[in-house]
Amino acid sequence: MALPLEATVENAGPSRQLLFYTLVLVAFLAASGVPTPLYPLYQASWHFSTPMLTLAFALYMFTLLLALLTTGKLSEYMGRRPVIFIGLAIEIASMLCFLVAHDLTILLVARALQGLATGIATSALGAAIIDTDHRRGPILASVAPLVGMGLGALCSGVLVDLAPYPMRLGFILMTAIFIWQLIGLRGTRESVSPRFGALASLRPTARIPAPVRPTFLRVIPACIASWSLGGFSLSLGPLLARQVSGIDTSMIGGAMVSLLSMMGAVGVWRLRRQATRRILLLSSLLLPLGVSIVLLGVATHSTLTLLIGFAIAGPGFGGGFMGAMRAIMALAPDGGRASLMAVLYVVSYLSASLPAMVAGIATQHFGLEPTVYGYGAYVIGLSLMALVGMLSQRQATE
Template identity: 30%
Template sequence: MSTAAPSATAARGLQVRHATGFWFVATAFLTLMAFGTVPTPLWPIYQVRDHFGATTVTIAFAVMVVGAASSFLLLGHLSDRLGRRRIIAPALLVGILSAAVLAVWPALPGLIVGRILTGVAIGLMASTATAYLTDLYHEAKPEQLGSPVPGLVATAANLGGLALGPLVAGALAQWAPAPVHTAYIVFGGLMALLLLLVLASPETVDTELTDEARPVRFALRPGGGTAFAAAAAVGFFAFAVMGLFSSLGAIIVRGQLGITSYFVAGLAPFIAFAASAVAQLALGRLTQGVVLKVGTLLFPIGLALTALSLYRPTLWLILTAAALAGAGAGLLFKSAVTQTVIAADPASRAGVLAAFFVVAYFGLGLPSIAFSLVIQHLALRPSMIGFAAVLSVGTVVAVGVALRSNLRSYRNQ
C-alpha cells in the first residue's frame, strides 16, 4: 500500500512531510465532521421560522445519513485504489458546496439538499481519513508500527469535530449576525483553506499497481467476520445516542428548560461529543477489553440520567447525562473502529472502514427518526425510558459478542 522506503537522506525530509501531512489531514477531518453538526443549535431557529415539528427537524438532520451511506457504499473504498488525497480533496470540495447551498438557500428544500451533500462529503472523508492517518503516521514513524496514536487521533478528530460544530455554531448564532448563514460561511472558508493543505500532503497509496494487484473492495482477515459484525453493531448503538443529542438535544433543552440562548442550546450536544473525545484521550491507551467494559458501564448510566433529566429538568443534570452518555459512546466507538481495523485485510482497510461507517451512520439517523415518530403518539418521558433501555440492552449484547470474538486478536497484536 505504501510507497517504497526512500534513501536515508530523503527519508528525513519525507518524515517531516508525512508528519506534517498527518496533522493537516487530522484538522481537515475534524473540520468537516464539525461542519456536519453545525445545524444542531440552529434547529430551534428553523423550527420557529418555518414551523417545523420534531419529526421534520429529525429528518432534516438525518438525511445527512442518506448521503453518507450512499457515499460510503459507492465511493468509500476507492482510496485503496485511487489514493487517499484523490478522495479527501473531493470530500472537502463537496463540503464547500454544501456550505454554499446552506448559506444561500435556508428554506427546507435547500436544507435537505445541503444536508445530503454534507453526508456525501462525510462519507468520502471518514473512512479515507482514518486510513490515511494510519498510513501517514506509519510512514513518518516506521519504528512505531502498530502504535495506537493514529487510531486515537482519528476517533478524536471524528467525535471531537462533531462536538465543536454545535459549540461554534451556537456561539456564532448567539453573537454574530445572520445566525442561519454565518456558521456555514465560516466553515466553508475553513474547508477551502484545508483543501490546499491536504493537496500539499504526501500520497501513501501506490496508484501504479496493475489491475491484478489492486486490493479488493471489502476483504477481512481469516475469521474476522464475527469481529467485524460485532464492531459494526457497537458503532451503530454508540452513534444512536449521538444522533439523539444532535437532532433533538437543542430542542429538548429549549422545550424542557425554556432556555432561549442558542449557545446554551448547543451545549448538550457539544458536551456529549466532547466527552466522547476526552474519554478516548484519557483511556485510549488501555486494552481494548477494558475500554469496551468502561464504555459499556458509562453508556447506560448516561442514558438513564438523560431520561431522569426529563423528570427533573435542570441544566446541570442534562449536561451531566450528556457527558456520561457521550463518554461511554466515545469509548465504544473507538473500540469498534480499532476492532474493524484489526479485522480488515490491510490492503482493503478503507473499504472495510467504509462498510463499518455505513452501519454507524445509520445509527446516527434511524433511531432518532424512530424516536421522533414515537413521541408523536406517546409522552416524551416514557419514550425516553424505552429508548434508553433498547440502546443499553443492544449495546451490552453487541459488546459481549465483540469481547468473545476478539480478545484473542487483541492479545496477539
C-alpha cells in the same frame, strides 16, 4: 519575503502535514455539527414537523454511508489528494446551499451534499493521516472526528445566541476555512501512486466472514448503543435541551452535543492502551449510567443533571465504537478488512439515523419527553446486552 502556502506546508515536513490533514478532518466533522443548534430555528422559521427535522439529519447519514461504501477505497487508486480535493469541493457547495437556504428543500439538499462530501473525504483523510505518521496517525484519526463534531456544535450554538446572522454566520466561517484548506492541499505530498481500477473500486463490498460472526454479534450492541445516542443528540438534542431548560437558547443544545463528543474523544484517548474487553466493559457501564442520569435530568427538568449525564455517557459513546471495532477488526482475514469495515460503518450509521427518525415520528404521537424515556431505555438495554456478552465470554476479545 513570505513563502507561498503550498511551500510552507510542504517544507514543514511530516509533522506540519500531519497537523494539516488532522485539521481538515476536524473541519469536516465540525461542519457536520454546525446545523444541529440551528434545527429549532429552521423549524420555527419554515414550519416543518419534527419527523422532517430528523429526516434532514438522517439524509446526511444515508448519503455519508453511501459515499463510504462506494468511495471508501477510491484513494487507493486515485491517490489521497485528488479524493480529498473532491470532498472539499463538494463540502464548499454544501456550505453555499446552507447559506442560501430559505426552505426545507434546500436544507435537505445541503445536508445530502454534506454527507456525500464527508463520506468521500473522511476515509481518504484517515488514510492520509496514518500514511503520514504510523504511530500517532491512528489515534488522531479516531479522536479528530469526535473533537470536530463537538467543536462545531458548541461554536455554532454560541454564534446563534451571541452573533449576528445566526442562520448564516457559521456557514460563512466554515466556507472560508474549507477554501483555505483547498488551497493548502496543493502543498501536501501524495503518499499513494495512482493505479488502474478506480471504477471497479466503487462497487460496494460488505461481508462478515463466518469466523468473525460470533464476536460480531456479541459486541455490536455496544456499537449500536453508542451511535444511537450520538444520532439522537445531533438531531433531537437541541429540542430536548430547550424543553428541559425552559430557555430559548441554542448554547445549551450545543454544549450538550459538545460534551458527548468531547468526552467521547477523551474516552478514546484514555482507553487507547487498554485491552479490548476492558474498553467494552467500561463503555457498557458508563453509557447506561450516563443515559440514566440524562433521563433523571429530563424528569426533574434539571439542565445541570442533563449535561452531567451526557458528560458521563461520553466516554462510553467513544469507547463503545472503538472497542467494537477493535474486537471485530482483529479477526478480519487478509484481504477482508475493507469489506468488514464497510459492514461496521453500515451498522453504525444506520444506528445513528434510523432510531432518530423513529424517535422524530414518535414525538408527533407521544410527545418529546415520553419519546426520550423510550429511547433511553432502548440505549440502556443495548448497553446491558453488550455487558452480558462481555461477561459471558471473558477471554474472547482480549
